[in-house]
Amino acid sequence: MNLLLSFIWVALTGSLYYSNFLFGFLIGFFILWLMNRQETDQRYFNRIPKTIGFILYFLYDIIVANIQVAYDVITPKYFFTPGIICYPLDATSDMEINLLSTIISLSPGTLVLDISEDKKSLYIHVMYLKDKEIFIAQMKNGFEKKLLEILR
Structure with missing residues (x-):
């Protein structure tokens, strides 16, 4: 899911750079973390x-x-x-x-x-x-x- 969010970020911004993909990965990680804070499986x-x-x-x-x-x-x-x-x-x-x-x-x-x-x-x-x-x-x-x- 995090990779999918990263690709969506790259597609929305329109710039295919490693730094942009990494930034999208970090944003996706943060979004997923916010959505799953109450879950028991935090692996x-x-x-x-x-x-x-x-x-x-x-x-x-x-x-x-x-x-x-x-x-x-x-x-x-x-x-x-x-x-x-x-x-x-x-x-x-x-x-x-x-x-x-x-x-x-x-x-x-x-x-x-x-x-x-x-x-x-x-x-x-x-x-x-x-x-x-x-x-x-x-x-x-x-x-x-x-x-x-x-x-x-």
């Missing part, structure tokens, strides 16, 4: 801000990792400390595991190598592994937690 209105937060977190992580890798490539001394870790999963469904492994692999400096047979852990190659426990805690409280909040 949509909770997921949209969490999705935007996840996207911003992912973009921040990509920028930081790119700067780290670029600095390591430019300087004559190498700073990377590669390692392979076994990452225990909280994600249970195939879609959750697939999305999490894709997000991890898209981040520079990390690559998912394999998924265990019982789907309880991922094997991840990390380019800058200083401490295994800190990396696992960052992933648990970062990507996995935010992704599962959106999907569940």
